[in-house]
Amino acid sequence: MFAYTIRRILMLIPVLIGMTIITFSIVHLIPGNPAQVILGENATEEQVEALEESMGLNEPYIVQYGLYVKDLLQGDLGTSLKTKSEISSEIWPYIAATFELTFFAMLFAVFIGVNAGIISAWRQNSWFDFLAMLFALVGVSMPIFWLALMEQWLFAQELGWFPAYGRQDSKDPIAAITHFYVLDSFIHLDFPRVITSLKHLVLPSIALGTIPMAIIARMTRSSMLEVMKSDYIRTVRAKGAGQFLVVYKHALRNALIPVITVIGLQTGVLLGGAILTETIFSWPGIGRYVFDAISFRDYPVIQSGILIIAFIFVIINLIVDLLYSAIDPRIKY
Amino acid sequence: MSDVLLELNNLHTHFFTDDGEIPAVDGVSFHVRKGEVVGIVGESGCGKSVTSLSIMQLIPSPPGKIVDGEINFKGENIAKASKKQMRKIRGNEIAMIFQEPMTSLNPLYSIGNQIGEAILLHEKVNKKEARQKSINLLKLVGIPRAEAVVDEYPHQLSGGMRQRVMIAMAMACDPELLIADEPTTALDVTIQAQILDLMRNLNKEKETAILLITHDLGVVAEICERVVVMYAGKVVEEGTAKEILKDPKHPYTQGLIRSLPKIHEKEQKLYSIPGTVPKPGKGKIGCRFAPRCEYAFDRCFQEDPKLLSIGNERYTRCFLYEENVGSENDHAKSNS
Ligand SMILES: Nc1ncnc2c1ncn2[C@@H]1O[C@H](COP(=O)(O)OP(=O)(O)OP(=O)(O)O)[C@@H](O)[C@H]1O
Ligand code: SF4
Ligand SMILES: [Mg+2]
Numbered sequence: 072m073f074a075y076t077i078r079r080i081l082m083l084i085p086v087l088i089g090m091t092i093i094t095f096s097i098v099h100l101i102p103g104n105p106a107q108v109i110l111g112e113n114a115t116e117e118q119v120e121a122l123e124e125s126m127g128l129n130e131p132y133i134v135q136y137g138l139y140v141k142d143l144l145q146g147d148l149g150t151s152l153k154t155k156s157e158i159s160s161e162i163w164p165y166i167a168a169t170f171e172l173t174f175f176a177m178l179f180a181v182f183i184g185v186n187a188g189i190i191s192a193w194r195q196n197s198w199f200d201f202l203a204m205l206f207a208l209v210g211v212s213m214p215i216f217w218l219a220l221m222e223q224w225l226f227a228q229e230l231g232w233f234p235a236y237g238r239q240d241s242k243d244p245i246a247a248i249t250h251f252y253v254l255d256s257f258i259h260l261d262f263p264r265v266i267t268s269l270k271h272l273v274l275p276s277i278a279l280g281t282i283p284m285a286i287i288a289r290m291t292r293s294s295m296l297e298v299m300k301s302d303y304i305r306t307v308r309a310k311g312a313g314q315f316l317v318v319y320k321h322a323l324r325n326a327l328i329p330v331i332t333v334i335g336l337q338t339g340v341l342l343g344g345a346i347l348t349e350t351i352f353s354w355p356g357i358g359r360y361v362f363d364a365i366s367f368r369d370y371p372v373i374q375s376g377i378l379i380i381a382f383i384f385v386i387i388n389l390i391v392d393l394l395y396s397a398i399d400p401r402i403k404y
Numbered sequence: 405m406s407d408v409l410l411e412l413n414n415l416h417t418h419f420f421t422d423d424g425e426i427p428a429v430d431g432v433s434f435h436v437r438k439g440e441v442v443g444i445v446g447e448s449g450c451g452k453s454v455t456s457l458s459i460m461q462l463i464p465s466p467p468g469k470i471v472d473g474e475i476n477f478k479g480e481n482i483a484k485a486s487k488k489q490m491r492k493i494r495g496n497e498i499a500m501i502f503q504e505p506m507t508s509l510n511p512l513y514s515i516g517n518q519i520g521e522a523i524l525l526h527e528k529v530n531k532k533e534a535r536q537k538s539i540n541l542l543k544l545v546g547i548p549r550a551e552a553v554v555d556e557y558p559h560q561l562s563g564g565m566r567q568r569v570m571i572a573m574a575m576a577c578d579p580e581l582l583i584a585d586e587p588t589t590a591l592d593v594t595i596q597a598q599i600l601d602l603m604r605n606l607n608k609e610k611e612t613a614i615l616l617i618t619h620d621l622g623v624v625a626e627i628c629e630r631v632v633v634m635y636a637g638k639v640v641e642e643g644t645a646k647e648i649l650k651d652p653k654h655p656y657t658q659g660l661i662r663s664l665p666k667i668h669e670k671e672q673k674l675y676s677i678p679g680t681v682p683k684p685g686k687g688k689i690g691c692r693f694a695p696r697c698e699y700a701f702d703r704c705f706q707e708d709p710k711l712l713s714i715g716n717e718r719y720t721r722c723f724l725y726e727e728n729v730g731s732e733n734d735h736a737k738s739n740s
Contacts, residue, residue, distance in 0.1 A: 301507065305462060307521075308494070311496055311522075316521075325510070
């Protein structure tokens with residue numbers, strides 16, 4: 072297990088190199104002179120030359136790439152063209168916002184999805200199974216923006232149970248430490264704020280978690296049904312084990328192997344591509360950060376944003392693989 | 405008859421499928437005495453596994469269901485037992501091993517965990533004691549390095565070793581009856597012999613009765629005292645292993661014996677019974693074996709033969725052995 076972990080981490084190195092080559096190329100794939108593109112059409116000849124000089128664009132590509140990687144290793148992601156500040160210092164709150172939302176959305180999706188899948192498989196063809204799978208079918212085909220708007224209308228506007236926008240009360244901002252607001256509120260021992268922060272998370276988490284929940288429920292159900300037919304489950308029953316032991320000890324662990332893949336994939340999707348939900352709920356996440364950068368042609372930010380999202384994908388893949396090897400003794404290499 | 409451990413009485417297990425009702429076990433009766441080794445033989449699809457799974461109430465349900473008959477275990481009809489009662493019996497008083505050693509163990513748990521589980525389910529011991537007992541059981545079934553194997557996972561063991569583990573698990577609570585559903589079919593010949601040896605020894609030492617399911621009459625000759633021959637969901641012949649092998653009565657049993665490879669004869673081509681086992685289906689009339697039987701005559705296609713008693717615990721299901729054997733035999737000859 073330890074050796075496997077080390078090996079798996081070493082295997083990341085080529086992946087990371089590939090990633091940096093791609094993000095590095097982005098600037099050079101933009102048609103025309105990058106400096107010209109960055110400065111816009113009204114820039115003078117001198118301005119363009121000055122920027123080329125400062126960006127090192129006159130150096131050979133290999134030297135430029137070396138400088139890029141060197142900066143990255145020092146935690147330097149470049150400077151935003153729009154805000155003129157260091158990207159590395161301004162990006163974290165956005166990442167934290169996205170992580171927090173994804174965490175709660177996936178918590179919701181996994182908890183409900185896996186359990187619904189188990190019960191559906193356990194009570195195959197029961198009314199619960201029927202309703203859960205109908206719900207899951209509706210869930211996977213749900214237009215998320217529509218769901219989000221309906222939530223806002225019903226639970227925020229009509230019932231007033233949860234706030235419709237943002238991460239916190241704008242009148243009373245938190246003194247952020249980690250920028251995970253629920254965690255920060257705990258650190259401040261400010262329990263009313265824990266509640267407010269959680270309340271802000273409810274609607275976007277449900278909107279974002281619904282599709283993964285539906286996919287996970289269907290996957291868990293079919294995987295459980297498959298496993299329940301297997302010979303070793305019959306062996307467990309032949310030992311005199313009850314249904315609970317059969318389902319939760321023997322079947323679930325085997326059934327989870329494909330489900331974990333789906334959970335990992337869905338987490339990646341949420342972390343990288345929740346622009347729509349983040350926009351509807353005014354959630355200042357990484358998706359919005361990059362999206363705004365695109366409309367401002369803020370290339371350094373786009374470059375860093377893509378690099379970070381890709382990096383998150385790679386890390387999730389790593390976690391999924393390590394989970395596999397923790398669950399399945401057959402995985403050694 | 406007080407030493408009878410298990411008695412099946414007119415057992416019917418049917419599958420309710422989209423293609424209709426399938427009587428996979430169609431009125432089966434036989435018994436197993438304490439400490440006895442009884443074989444069930446028959447070609448693939450004749451209902452051997454369904455019979456044994458019915459005893460354990462492990463029929464996949466739906467679509468399967470015991471629709472009629474009794475399964476008396478130690479004088480109690482367990483065909484009607486509650487789930488809770490069955491859980492107490494399974495693994496404790498009746499244990500079972502299966503044909504597929506490669507897939508019958510959970511790949512995610514260690515050998516010790518899986519044997520220990522069988523012990524913990526039925527005995528009041530702690531985990532440490534269960535582990536020690538698991539090691540002893542592994543030694544009992546002849547696994548070398550038992551102390552190491554107890555912490556290994558199924559994929560680290562060969563098929564033969566896994567079947568030994570299955571047997572160890574089955575023996576965990578000293579069952580009175582061990583049902584072995586083709587325990588050696590998936591293994592190669594030398595390993596087969598070792599596993600049969602092991603079962604014979606366990607039968608001798610622990611006095612565990614064994615119900616051995618097989619389609620291999622060679623295996624029967626090795627270890628069974630009595631044999632039940634099944635065809636298309638019905639018992640067609642019953643007797644001691646010696647009687648069945650030396651003096652088979654039913655044309656189907658005769659065919660099975662003729663298709664055994666013989667060491668002494670130079671005959672190259674193996675005999676096999678022509679045709680295939682019919683798919684069980686409801687409402688069929690006549691002897692199920694008739695389409696493949698060389699003695700079949702008109703009556704065989706029109707009427708179901710009854711199981712005839714032709715000696716002490718000796719039965720066969722064939723019109724040829726009714727009182728008027730002679731005349732109908734002649735009739736059969738003139739027909740063929
Ligand atoms: N799950 C099922 N659904 C429907 N029919 C079934 C099912 N299991 C068994 N059957 C029917 O029961 C019949 C007997 O099957 P069984 O498994 O008992 O045969 P067998 O004698 O054990 O054969 P084998 O030597 O191949 O193991 C089969 O022909 C099949 O039609
Ligand atoms: S009853 Fe008829 S068909 Fe059936 S085994 Fe006897 S002779 Fe053959
Ligand atoms: Mg079988």
